[in-house]
Amino acid sequence: MNWILFDDDSWNTLLPLTFTRPVAKIRIGILTISEKWERLLNQKVSFLTAGYLSEKYPLVKEKENVLINGSVLPTGSLLDEIKTLKEGEALVQGEKVIAARLSEARLDSFDYHDPKPCSKVEAKSQFVSIQFPWQIFQFNSDALIADFRVLTEGRKSMYLSQTNRFYRTDNIFLEEGAKVEFATLNSKEGPIYIGKDAEIMEGAVVRGPLALCDHSVIKVSAKIYEGTTIGPHCKVGGEVGNSVIFGYTNKAHDGYLGNAVLGEWCNLGADSNNSNLKNNYADVRLWSYPENKFINTGLQFCGLIMGDNSKCGINTMFNTGTVVGVNANIFGSGFPRNFIPDFSWGGAQGFTTYSLNTACEVAQRVMIRRNIQFDETEEKILKHIFEITQKYRTF
Numbered sequence: 001m002n003w004i005l006f007d008d009d010s011w012n013t014l015l016p017l018t019f020t021r022p023v024a025k026i027r028i029g030i031l032t033i034s035e036k037w038e039r040l041l042n043q044k045v046s047f048l049t050a051g052y053l054s055e056k057y058p059l060v061k062e063k064e065n066v067l068i069n070g071s072v073l074p075t076g077s078l079l080d081e082i083k084t085l086k087e088g089e090a091l092v093q094g095e096k097v098i099a100a101r102l103s104e105a106r107l108d109s110f111d112y113h114d115p116k117p118c119s120k121v122e123a124k125s126q127f128v129s130i131q132f133p134w135q136i137f138q139f140n141s142d143a144l145i146a147d148f149r150v151l152t153e154g155r156k157s158m159y160l161s162q163t164n165r166f167y168r169t170d171n172i173f174l175e176e177g178a179k180v181e182f183a184t185l186n187s188k189e190g191p192i193y194i195g196k197d198a199e200i201m202e203g204a205v206v207r208g209p210l211a212l213c214d215h216s217v218i219k220v221s222a223k224i225y226e227g228t229t230i231g232p233h234c235k236v237g238g239e240v241g242n243s244v245i246f247g248y249t250n251k252a253h254d255g256y257l258g259n260a261v262l263g264e265w266c267n268l269g270a271d272s273n274n275s276n277l278k279n280n281y282a283d284v285r286l287w288s289y290p291e292n293k294f295i296n297t298g299l300q301f302c303g304l305i306m307g308d309n310s311k312c313g314i315n316t317m318f319n320t321g322t323v324v325g326v327n328a329n330i331f332g333s334g335f336p337r338n339f340i341p342d343f344s345w346g347g348a349q350g351f352t353t354y355s356l357n358t359a360c361e362v363a364q365r366v367m368i369r370r371n372i373q374f375d376e377t378e379e380k381i382l383k384h385i386f387e388i389t390q391k392y393r394t395f
Contacts, residue, residue: 002062003041005034005070006048008097008112010131014071015289016307016325016342017133017246017263019385022049022057024070027231027246028136029143030151030193030211033070039150040074048110052384055377061104068099069112071129073143078125090118098123133305133323134286134297136244136261141190141227144209148173148191160185171208183218189226219252231264233370243303248370259301263308263326265366274318276303284321287339289392294338297321307342309363309382316347325392326385327359341392342385351395356386 005024014023024034024047037045046060047053048067066082081091082099090100097112109117128139151173158174163182166172171187174180177197183204185192190209194200198212203221211229212218218230219237230236231247238254245251245262253270260274277300278284284302285294306324313331324330325342334348345354360382364374 001043002060002065003037003043003045004048004059004065004067005037005045006067006110006112007050007070009290010071010129011050012290013132013288014130016323017136017261017305019326019342019389020053020263020308020381022047022053022070023130025057026130026136027229027244028073028130028140029145029229030147030213033073033130036147036150037068037074040076040079052381056381061107063104064101065104065107066099066101067107067110069097069129071131072098073128073130073139073146075125075127078123078127081121081123081125085121088118089121090115091123092120093123096129098127132286132297133261134259134299134302137227137242137259138299140229140242140244141209144193144211144227144229145190147211148193148209151193152191175214195232213247225258242301246308248372258303259299260303260305262304262306263310265309265363266306267311267366269312269314269316269331271314272312272316272318274304274322275320276301278320286321287323294321309359309366313347325389327354327363327382329354339392342389344393344395351393353393353395356383359386 007023011018011023025032034045047057048059049057085101087101091098097115100118161181164180166185168187172185172192174194175196178194179199182202183200185206187208192208193211195214198216200218201220204218206224207226209226213232215232216230216234222237223239225241227242228240229244231245233248234245235250235252237252239256241258243257243260246264248264249262249266251268255272258276284297284299286297288295302321304318304322307326310324310328316330317335319335319338322338324340328340328344330336330347332347336348343354344351360379367374
């Protein structure tokens with residue numbers, strides 16, 4: 001059987017995080033959604049996503065195909081229901097298509113808005129579907145605990161040095177090459193996962209549930225609170241709580257990040273902070289790309305959402321519920337606006353358009369430091385995002 005993860009309308013409501021990836025490439029817990037499915041299926045998946053992303057995330061077609069909604073976090077019971085689908089059947093929850101089994105001939109005509117050619121089967125399983133950016137940190141603790149079980153079941157952790165202070169070693173797991181010395185690890189409320197060749201430096205205090213993924217570093221005297229995921233190849237310092245950092249992103253210095261989601265290849269300057277609570281304790285409103293306005297999250301705590309490749313200078317102050325698009329460059333004193341469009345350059349005093357050529361040059365320099373090539377495919381993706389987001393840059 002050929003397994004495909006498809007994007008539905010959640011691709012739009014999860015912008016700007018999905019401008020550069022299919023929904024299933026979002027990291028929540030320890031793994032991305034696609035990695036979760038691949039582990040459960042014991043098989044690679046492909047993607048049915050936006051056309052301009054398809055070169056980087058290609059679709060593989062075969063005689064028999066099962067399509068699964070890429071916003072859905074997998075469970076064993078849900079997979080059992082999907083496996084019972086017959087050719088031409090779609091598993092649904094109300095109007096939302098969860099999965100469908102289709103021949104190659106019918107795959108091209110698949111429409112998640114209207115699967116009328118398919119016979120509908122109502123889903124019985126309980127599962128989580130990620131529809132909005134804030135749900136990534138909102139559901140992160142539960143996803144992290146579930147991933148910890150999957151990744152560590154039947155395995156033995158590497159040795160945890162006695163220079164550390166810790167609670168419940170059975171809830172702490174170190175992969176090969178992980179280093180932790182003279183740190184405090186409290187896993188009473190949830191597990192702590194430390195990935196391959198990752199490091200927690202001296203004086204750091206961390207509370208589970210927490211994931212520090214492969215080759216990442218928590219720096220000296222950092223304070224990392226529960227519900228936080230630090231993706232691969234990141235450097236994180238200062239104070240962080242209930243936040244998800246996808247990967248290849250640095251918040252290396254003091255400053256506060258809370259109830260936040262950062263994409264890949266971002267950098268927060270020293271002593272940058274985000275507010276995650278309004279002074280009047282009201283629900284936080286967040287910019288919605290498809291609705292072209294701010295919408296109510298229903299949350300009292302909501303900090304920063306930042307798309308890939310964005311950067312901010314030292315002492316940047318982000319207001320409660322700020323959305324930063326792809327490839328924005330923010331600097332200067334004061335609070336910038338709550339929605340900073342993609343390819344913006346400036347700060348509280350005003351913004352101009354960040355040149356596409358300059359943005360690509362910076363991306364190339366940043367990626368080569370991690371021995372990753374900024375190729376023509378990456379450049380075409382950024383060029384397309386630059387063009388389709390022009391309407392938001394009304395400076």
